[in-house]
Each structure stands twice: as structure tokens, then as C-alpha cells.
Amino acid sequence: MTPGGPGALRAAAVALALVLVLALAGCAVVEPPSREDDGDEAPAEAPEPDRDADSEAGMAAVQRLLADARAASDNGDNDRAGALLERALRIRPDSAVLWHNLAIVRYREAAYEQAADLAGRSLSHAGDNRELKARNWQVIAASRQMLGDEDGAARARERARGLQEAGGD
Amino acid sequence: MARKQSRKRSTSRKRTFPLRRWLLIGLAAALVAAAGYVAWLDYEVRTLFEGKRWSEPATVYARPLELYTGRALTPDELITELRAAGYRQAGDGARPGTWARHGSTVDLTTRAFDYWDGSEPSRRLRVGFADGRVQTIQRRASGEALPLVRVDPAAIGAIAPTRREDRLLVQLDDVPVTLIGGLLAVEDRAFHRHFGVSPTAIARAALANLRAGRIVQGGSTLTQQLVKNLYLSSEQTLARKLNEAVMAVLLEMRYDKRTILETYLNEVFLAQDGNRAIHGFGLAAPYFFGRPLAELSVDQQALLVAMVKGPSRYNPRRHPERAKRRRDVVLGIMADNGVISPEAAREARGRPLGMVDEGASTRHDYPAFMDLVQRHLQRDYRREDLQTAGLRVFSTLSPRAQDAAERAVRRQLEGRPDSLEAAVVTVNADSGEVTALIGGRNPRFAGFNRALDARRPIGSLIKPAIYLAALERPSGWGLGSILDDSPLRLEDARGEVWTPRNFDRTFRGDVLLVDALTHSYNIPAIRLGMDVGVTAVTDVMRRLGQDAPRRAYPSYMLGTAERSPLDVARMYQVFAGDGFRTPLRSVRAVSDDDGERLKRYPLEAERVIDDAPLYLINYALQRVVREGTGQGAYDVISRDMDLAGKTGTTSDNRDSWFAGFSGDVVGVVWMGRDDNGTTGLTGSTGALPLWAQTMDAVARRGFRQERPDNVVPVWVDAETGRRTHEACTGARQLPYHRGHEPEQWTECGRRRAQRNDDGDGWLRGLFR
Numbered sequence: 001m002t003p004g005g006p007g008a009l010r011a012a013a014v015a016l017a018l019v020l021v022l023a024l025a026g027c028a029v030v031e032p033p034s035r036e037d038d039g040d041e042a043p044a045e046a047p048e049p050d051r052d053a054d055s056e057a058g059m060a061a062v063q064r065l066l067a068d069a070r071a072a073s074d075n076g077d078n079d080r081a082g083a084l085l086e087r088a089l090r091i092r093p094d095s096a097v098l099w100h101n102l103a104i105v106r107y108r109e110a111a112y113e114q115a116a117d118l119a120g121r122s123l124s125h126a127g128d129n130r131e132l133k134a135r136n137w138q139v140i141a142a143s144r145q146m147l148g149d150e151d152g153a154a155r156a157r158e159r160a161r162g163l164q165e166a167g168g169d
Numbered sequence: 170m171a172r173k174q175s176r177k178r179s180t181s182r183k184r185t186f187p188l189r190r191w192l193l194i195g196l197a198a199a200l201v202a203a204a205g206y207v208a209w210l211d212y213e214v215r216t217l218f219e220g221k222r223w224s225e226p227a228t229v230y231a232r233p234l235e236l237y238t239g240r241a242l243t244p245d246e247l248i249t250e251l252r253a254a255g256y257r258q259a260g261d262g263a264r265p266g267t268w269a270r271h272g273s274t275v276d277l278t279t280r281a282f283d284y285w286d287g288s289e290p291s292r293r294l295r296v297g298f299a300d301g302r303v304q305t306i307q308r309r310a311s312g313e314a315l316p317l318v319r320v321d322p323a324a325i326g327a328i329a330p331t332r333r334e335d336r337l338l339v340q341l342d343d344v345p346v347t348l349i350g351g352l353l354a355v356e357d358r359a360f361h362r363h364f365g366v367s368p369t370a371i372a373r374a375a376l377a378n379l380r381a382g383r384i385v386q387g388g389s390t391l392t393q394q395l396v397k398n399l400y401l402s403s404e405q406t407l408a409r410k411l412n413e414a415v416m417a418v419l420l421e422m423r424y425d426k427r428t429i430l431e432t433y434l435n436e437v438f439l440a441q442d443g444n445r446a447i448h449g450f451g452l453a454a455p456y457f458f459g460r461p462l463a464e465l466s467v468d469q470q471a472l473l474v475a476m477v478k479g480p481s482r483y484n485p486r487r488h489p490e491r492a493k494r495r496r497d498v499v500l501g502i503m504a505d506n507g508v509i510s511p512e513a514a515r516e517a518r519g520r521p522l523g524m525v526d527e528g529a530s531t532r533h534d535y536p537a538f539m540d541l542v543q544r545h546l547q548r549d550y551r552r553e554d555l556q557t558a559g560l561r562v563f564s565t566l567s568p569r570a571q572d573a574a575e576r577a578v579r580r581q582l583e584g585r586p587d588s589l590e591a592a593v594v595t596v597n598a599d600s601g602e603v604t605a606l607i608g609g610r611n612p613r614f615a616g617f618n619r620a621l622d623a624r625r626p627i628g629s630l631i632k633p634a635i636y637l638a639a640l641e642r643p644s645g646w647g648l649g650s651i652l653d654d655s656p657l658r659l660e661d662a663r664g665e666v667w668t669p670r671n672f673d674r675t676f677r678g679d680v681l682l683v684d685a686l687t688h689s690y691n692i693p694a695i696r697l698g699m700d701v702g703v704t705a706v707t708d709v710m711r712r713l714g715q716d717a718p719r720r721a722y723p724s725y726m727l728g729t730a731e732r733s734p735l736d737v738a739r740m741y742q743v744f745a746g747d748g749f750r751t752p753l754r755s756v757r758a759v760s761d762d763d764g765e766r767l768k769r770y771p772l773e774a775e776r777v778i779d780d781a782p783l784y785l786i787n788y789a790l791q792r793v794v795r796e797g798t799g800q801g802a803y804d805v806i807s808r809d810m811d812l813a814g815k816t817g818t819t820s821d822n823r824d825s826w827f828a829g830f831s832g833d834v835v836g837v838v839w840m841g842r843d844d845n846g847t848t849g850l851t852g853s854t855g856a857l858p859l860w861a862q863t864m865d866a867v868a869r870r871g872f873r874q875e876r877p878d879n880v881v882p883v884w885v886d887a888e889t890g891r892r893t894h895e896a897c898t899g900a901r902q903l904p905y906h907r908g909h910e911p912e913q914w915t916e917c918g919r920r921r922a923q924r925n926d927d928g929d930g931w932l933r934g935l936f937r
Contacts (some may be wrong), residue, residue, distance in 0.1 A: 057239030057302065060316035079769055080286055083758070086600065086772050091237060093599035093833070102772070117749070117775050124747050124780065127875070 058091035062098070065091075069101065078109045096125035096132055103139050116143035134163035207415065214416040215423065217399040218432065225338050225559035225762065226327040229542055231566045232602070232757070233284070233322040236296060238314075240303045241869040244275050246569060247296065251277060253568030254323040255460055263309075265291045266464055273298045276309065282321035285563055285760035285769070289319055323568055324455075326539045328546070328555045338559070339451035341431040343463050348450065348470040349430070350508035355474055355499055357391040358506075361426060365392045365417035392417040395433045439473065439480050457485065459525035467509055468517035471499040485522050493522060536615030537608030538566050541735075541755045544621070549768060550759075559762035565602035565755050570595050570834075573866030574605045575612045581859040582610045588842045591859065592619035594738040595867060596835040600772050601742055601751035604834070604867075606735075617843070620734045625824045625841060628728040628817035629689045629852070630737055631706075633744065633786055634713060635698040635726055636686050638705040640782040643906035645701070648683040648785055649883075649890040652693035659695070659723050669695055669727065672818070672851075681890055683903060686789045687797035689816060691727060698726035712777035714739040714750055728817060737828050738837045744787055744813070745830035745872070748778035780877040781906045787813055787874055788904055794829065798853050802829075805861035811871035812864065816852030823847055825855030831868035836860050879907045886915045893918030 065088040073081035085102045092098060099122035107115035119139040126133045137160035144153040234250045236242075251268050262269035262276035269276045274297050281291045294315070297305040306315045327337070341349075353360050359367050367390050374388030389397070396416045420429060440447040440456065447456050450473055454462040458469050465473070475495040476483045485492035497518045504514035542564050546555055554560065574593045582591060593607040608618035617623070639646040654677040658668050671677075671690050685693040698706050703725060707717035715736060718725070732740075735753065743750050751774045758769040778786075790813035793799045798816040806812065814829015825840040825848060838856040841848055848855060876882075886893045887901040892910060894900060897917035905911075914922070 057241070058237045059239065061235070061237035064316050079766070079771075082771050083286055083769060087235065089772070090597070090600060091235065091240075113775075114773055117773075120776050121747060121749055121774050125875075 062088045062092050062095065066098070066101070069105070073105055073108065078105050081105045082109070094125055096122045096127070096129065099125060100132060100136055100139070103136070107139060107143060110146075112143040112146045116140045116147075119143070130163045134160045137163065207419070210412060210416050211419045211423075214396060214399070214419055218420060218424070227546070227555045227558070227560035227562050227759075228324055228337070229326045229328065229539060229562040229564050230322040231325050231564060231568050232604075233282075234320040236294075236303060236306055236318045236320060237316060238303055238306060241301060242298070242303050243301055244270060244273060244298050247275055247298075249569050249572060250320065253572070254321060255455065257460055257464070263293060264464075266461065277320075279318065280321045282319075283561075283760075283764040284319070285561065285758040285764065285766045288764070289321070292318060294318065322563075325535050325564065325566055325568075326542075328539075328543055328562075337449065337451040337455070338435050339431075339449070339462055341427055341434070344434055344450065345463065345465065345470055347467055347503070347508055348462075348465070348474065349434075350506070351471055351474045351499060351503045352434075352477070353391075354502050354506040354508055356394070356477060357389075360391050360430070363390055363392075363421075365419070365421035366390060366414050389413075390417060391433050392420055392429055395429065395436060396420065398433075398436045398438060437477060439476050440484060441481070457524050466517070466520075466523070467503075467513060468496065468500065468520045469523055471503060471517065472496040472522060475499045485524055489522055496522070534613060535566060535571060535606070537612070537618050537620055538564070538571065538603070538606040538755065540608070540615075540618050541603065541606055541621060545755050546759070560767070561760045561762065561764070563757045563759070565597075565604060565757060566606075567595075567604035567867075570605040570863075570867045571607075571612075574607050574863045577859050577862035577866070578607055578610060578612060580862065588844070588846065589848060590619060590623075590841060590843055592623060592734045592839045593859070593863060594620050594734045594837045595863065596738045596742055596753060596837075598742065598745035598830055598833050598835050599747075599751075601746070601753045602757075603735075603738075603753055603755045605863075619839065622733060623839065623841075623843075624731040624733050624736075625826075625839065626729050626819045627732045627737060628819040628824060628826060629691075629694075630732075630740075630815055630817035630826050630828050631710070631726065631728040631730060632686055632689065632694050633790060633815055634709040634740075635694055635701070635706050636682065636789065637778065637782055637786045638709045639682070639697055639701045640785045640906075641709075641779070642701065642705075643781070643909035646682060646697075647905050647909060647911065648681070648789060648903045649885040649905075649911060650682040651679045651890045652682050652685050653696055654678060654680050654685070654690055654693045657692050657695060661722060661724055667724075679888075681885075681887065683789050683792060687792040689793075689798045695723055695726045699723055710740075712750065713743050728819070734837045734839045737826070737839075738835055741814075741828045741830060741837065742835050743777060744783070744790065745832075745835045746774070748776055748780065748783040749774040750777045751775075781879050784874055784877055784880050785904060785906070787872070790814060790829070791872065799827070799829065799857060801853055801857050802861040802864070805858065806865045806868075809871070810868060811873055812868075813872050814860070816857060818851040818853075821847045822849055822851060825850040826852050827856035827860040829860060829864070830872055831864060832870035832872045834864060834868045836864050836867070838863070876904065880904050881907050881910070883910045884918070885911060886918070889915065891915045891918065894921035896921055 065084050069081040069084035069088070072078070072084060082102060082105045085098055085105060089095065089098050089102065099118055103115045103118035103122060106118055116139070119136040123133055123136045126136065137156045141153045141156035141160060144156055231253065234254075248268065248270065256266050256268050256277065258269060259267040260269065263278055265278050265280040267278060274295060276295050278293045279289070279291055282289050293309040295307045295309050296303060306318055307313060308315065324337070357367070359370065367388065370390065371388035393413050396413045400413070435449040435451060437450070438446060438448055439450070439453040442456065447453055451462050453473055453476070454460060454465055457473070458465060472485060472492065475492060475498070476485070478495070482488065483492045483495050500509070500514040500517050503509045504511045509517075542562060543555070546562065550560070574595060578591050578593060582589060589610065591607070591610050593605065594603065595605040596603050606620050608620045609616055640648070654671070656668065656676060658666055661667055669691050671692055676692070677690070680690060680693055682697070685697075703721045703723070706726065707721055710717040710730070715730070715732065717730070739753055742753065751772065754770050756770055759767045761767055791811065793816070794802050794812045794814050799814050802812055802814070810831060812829055812831055814827060817826030817828070818824065823841055823845055826838065828837045830836065838860040840850060840855040840859070881904070882902050883905040884893050884895050884900045884902055885891060886897070887899045890911060891913045893915040894917060897915060
């Protein structure tokens, strides 16, 4: 075996995971936060008028902030992007998409522990949104990889794959 | 000839050498000394001037109100926010910093504001409300709908040097021209012509003083007054006056009139507020009138100008009549000099002084919160930089939450003994931002900050940590587990025997785990804590952000650990925040005086409690408020609002606690005495009503949990905790960790379950 072999392989794997996450991140940031609400609603329960207003409250504001956050992150100003997402989260703290995007921003800032934790927080709000759940597991996998937790990363990748396969049919 | 002359000169020089030479040397020495003296004065005045000119304490702002369509907010609440931000009701709300209300519509014009993340322009807005929510936000000119607007925040305080000198810097262009005109007309008519001192003014003053036989008039120019203010001395020696005059001339040589005038406006001493000196018109305006300088009416401007002559003598709060007479004199001078029209002066003279109550001025209203901000910032900034670098600090304080908490404290403590103290903390459940903080029964008094510094035994507030430690071991405990509530004998750290009691001094035999927490029984909690292990409980406490001893005794289960209300907020935030520990923050960001971002304090979150045990413990904490020791909350709050929380009472009723949360707010209340004496209050009778009143005004979203996949509802028998069937007597539904449902069944339950299984099988067969 050549001396640099396994190291180079590992570096390539990390790079691949990184590219994957960033590509996904790009998508995630554009996604409107309304998607997650599809899964939330229990059909049996009659929606209270107040709750209805709650679910619509601040949607337009959140969309605007999300767009600004994306622009800031694309400009390399992840600090500002994070602040804009936090503003949006103060309006909609139950939005799994916002937590997910905040995780992505932290990942881009190389704050991997925070990225993994915030992706976990997104998971706890993701309801039945398998696609978003899978993405969160991908962020967790990539973050753990960067932190040197190979086993943890593999487990997270497994979770992501399970969700993607199940969601594919 | 030349030679002769030269010889003659040389001889004559030789002859006059002693006298003239010495004279010349003396003159030169005097010149050098004078030059040195002047250079020293120049250095001195320049240092003082530059130091003052560029020394500005950090300004702390409240969090800006985010207005967006759909936000739960009433017109009254908006107006409370606007008032806190120094807005006033005026005309049609078309000038920056004003509002006007027409029924369910509020017109307002925001002020341009430099946030740390960019500037926002002034906007003329119309905000429509319906059903307790913001329905529309429109530009008034075009009708264009806006989804989101930040309303410029209240300046809530300044981090001033220990000398307790306070100011709010203004730029010359922001000062009303009538105020400048009035100031010059009264204090220094020749300001634009003189070179620092005014010989004619001095002569005029000297003549007047001679005639009167005492000092009745000063001939000082504004520049001289500025020098005097910079020196901060009222010494009246001749040498001092000479120094001041020379320095005034030097200042005029170095700086233009605009710079000098601007510095004067920011420097002049105008009032003493306790141990705080009010310097500059910029701060005097909100201090006396509760609004920014740019928004003062002519009579208010004249009153400020009147105070220059004698801040103490003409203090309008202490000597209203004398101040009014002086103000009217100033108005007269302003009219005489064409600063305002005679009609305007007449009209202004007819107005009352128009001050706000002392203490109602918009700054320094939040001493406890400011204390928290300062402690936060001192981790990252040097004291001098905070005091002088003009930093802008964007805090998390919600004026509305603070206002609500203050009103609740006033109402709940009214008529109670003076020795009874209180502290309140409110925190945003998800972001960990501290939104209100009260450190004592008088929230305006900057004394002992009990919210941060009163560390008291937490009593039963520790119980959720004990029960959580148990519920994290689902094979051992569930909400329906039977706990033993019978007499218990324990040995304490010194080997002494003690027998803990329940609050009502009765024993109940067997109780369900969920009920033991709901009703806060002591003995089952101690037994449970000992069964699950003290280290398991201290481990939970550490994950909830608390220090915990490496070795603890059973008495730890009774809440002997001493914590501040802020510590308790940190602990309960985890329950409210999905099991994520989020460091509490009082500052969002800091920028420098050019608006450049220096530091941001981002939201952080770390999962410390897993989904399933969190769901179970929060279920129990909701029962506490629905039917247990916290049910008094619903005497105040609508039953539609889902809440969770826990009471705490310490021995002999010394401390009365309540910690709890809605979906959006975590609130912690402590009541007790500084001398640790008995209050006669329990958590339910003391802290709870105050908590409920605060939450009623602040909470907008009920606490609702999404049931995790690995938690299932299970029917258990209310007496025995055994698994049963819905139709059996005594059946009660409780959430359980999937796969850890009770193994034993009641007789009725088993029979019913078997029958149903059969039935299901039969149906399945039929409908295949």
C-alpha cells in the first residue's frame, strides 16, 4: 500500500461529503418553509381558528428573511445569514426548515458541533417530512465527519439513506 | 564710519551689558516660560477637549419590535412598545417618532436607525389590526404592503464611567435651530464674532458687577463656559479665570465654531439625578421630557436653555415656579432676538413645564437588566472601551415584557410587608434570550440584584430533575410507576437522623409517579431520588446547566442546592426548548460608533435531554399546572393556554418559587426576604400569582408537545399503575416509552384486551 493511500482516500471522502452537503444546502436555503406544515396537520383534529392564524403568522416575513439569509450566505457573510435566520426563528420557532438552514450556515462557518446540534433541533420539528429529515442526517453525518467521528458519521449516513429509500417509493 | 560706529556700538553694548543683557535674558526667559505655559495649557485643553469630544459611553438598546403581518399584537401593545421607544402621540403620526391611533389602525413614522446589520430608513406606516393580530402593514404614501418592519428600539441605558456622568451625544444638525438660537441669544450673543473671549462682554459684566457691588453677571463666552465644564471645577480664583480665558482663545485657534458649539451642547452640565450627572442637551431632553432633543417644542427648548444659568437653582422638578419664570425670560429674549416670533413666544409662555415624572424618563429604567448586560459585556470588552468607545449594544430586553413583569410585581407586593422581596426573569423559550429581569420589589431601584445574586435553596424546583433521571431509565420507571409515600428515616451528612415530611404532613401510601410530582409530595421524591441514585440526579442537573456537587446527600433531593432565579431560568429553559440547552443571552450584537459590526452572540443549542423522557417530564409538568400545586395559575390565565411548571417552597416558608413556561416564554419568580426570614408564603401562594400575572401579559403561544414516535398513550389503573382497558373503572391514559409499558395487567384490563384482540382478528378476517 502506498503511504498516502488511506489518507488520500479519507480526504476524498470528506471532500465528497462536503460537496454533497453544500449542494444540498444550496437547495435547502431556497426552500419555502411552508412545506413542513403539510406533515404537521392531523386530519382528525378540527383546526381551531386561532391555530390557523398561528400557522400563517409571519409567513411573508419569514420568506423575506430566508431570501436575505441566502443572499448573505452566498456572499460569504454567514454571520449575517445566521442573524437573519435567528430573526426568522423568533417569528417561527417551530420551523424545521429554518433550523435546518441555520445548521447549514453553522456548517459553512466550520462550527460543526453546532451544525450537528441544530440539525438535530430541525429533526425534532420535521414531523413527517422525510426529505428534510434525510437532509438533516446528512448535515449531521458531514459534521461528525469533520469532527473526526467516523462511526457517528456512518450511523448518521445510514439514517439518511434509510429515510431517502423509504421516501423514494 | 562703519567701523567707528561698530566700535561705538560694541563699546556701548559692553557698557550696558549688565542691565540690558539681563533684561533681555529675563524677557527671553519670561517669553519661554509664557510659551511653555501656553503650550502646556494648549496641551491640557486639547487633551480634555478631544477626550470629551470622542469619549462616549456604550449605548444599550432594547430589542427592536418586529412588526409583521399575522403577529399576535394589539394596538395597545404596539403603543406600549412605541412609548418605550420614545415615540409620542402627535398629529397624524407623520413625523419620525410619532404615532396616531384611529380605532383598530395605528399610523406611525419610524425613525431611521443604524442597526449592527445595516441601516433602516424612516418609514411612514399604517398598521391595521384584527382579532388581536397585525393584519396589514402599509406604506402610507403608496399603500404598498410590507411583510416585515423593524421599529427602531428604545435606548435603555448607557454604560457610563464610575464618575457617574451620563450623556447622549447629539450632532449639531440634530439640534433644533431655535434651541441654538435661544442659547446664543441668552448666553453668548457674540459667539460667531469673538475669538474665545469677549472684551466687550467682560467690560459690560464688570461694569454691572461694580454697580451692584457683587457678581451679578458673568462675561464668559460659551467657549469659556465649555473650558470651565471640561475642567469640572467651580473654583473662582483669578488665576483660574485667566487660565480659562487663555484656554478659550487656544480652543478657538484650534477648532472651528461648529465643533466648539457641538461639544458645548454635549458637555454642558444640566442636572443631577441622584449620583448621576446629566450632561448635554441630548440626554437632558429624554431625562426631563421623555423624548429626543429633535422633538422638543419651543417652550421645552427654552426651559433647557434656562437651566444652563443654574442647573440646581432652575431645576424644574425642584423649583417649578422659579424655572418657569426663567423659561419665560428666555422665551422673551428669543423673541427679542428674532429666534422665534413674538406670537410663538406668547403662546409658549402659556404652556406648562411639560415634564415627565422623574423615573419615567426612557433611560435607566432597567437597572437589573443593565447589570446583566454589563456583566455579559465585561467578558469580552475592557471597561474603558465600554465606557468611552461609543459602542452600540443591541440587547434582548423586551420593553413590553419588562413592563408587564414590573406591573405584576407592583400589584402582587402591594400591601405586603416591606421586607418581602421579589425577583422575576423571563426568557424566550427557544432562543434563550432574556426578555425581562427584575431584581427587587422596586424595579427602578438599582440595588441588590436578586435575579442574579440572590442564591437561595430551590426546594421542590429540583424535583423535575429527580423524576427526569428516573424517566430516562424507562425499564425502571414510567409515569404510572407506584411510589411509596410512607414514613421515612434518613441520616444526613453528619450522621444525624431526620424524618422528611410532606407539606400537608400526611402520608398516602402508594401514589403514581406522575401524581407525586403533580402534587409535589416530598417523601416519594426522596425515595425515588435515592433509588435512581444521587449521581443520576446530579448528572441531570449538570445537563440542565447547573453546577452540582460531586457528592450529594439525600437532602439534595429536597432542593437544598442554592440557585439564583437566573440559574433556575437556565434550568427550565431546557424543558421549554425541546430538550436543547441554549446559553441565556442578554446581548445579540455589538457595533462600534460607525455601525460596524464588532461581535455577534449567536444562538447555540445542544441536545441534553432525549425526546421521549422530555415528553414524559413535560407531560407531568403540565399536570402540575392543570391539577396540581400550580393550578392557581388558571385563576389568572385563560384555560386555553397550555402551561407547564413547578412550585418551590423551602423550610419555614423562607422562599417561594415558581418556574414554568408557555410555548414561547420561560418565567421564573422568586419571593422571599433578604434576611432569610419566614414569609408565610408557599410557591403556590406567593410566587405563582405573580408568575401567572406576568405570563398572562407576555405569553402568546401555549405549550404543546409533538408526541415522539417512540412514545405511546397507554391506559393504566389510577390506583395500581397496572395496565388496563379504557372501559375499566379507574382507567387513566398516560404516555409511555414504547416497549416499556407496564407489564402487569388489571383483571378487567386483561379480560377486555383479550376480547378486543379476538374481535380485531375476527374483523380483520372479514374485511380482508
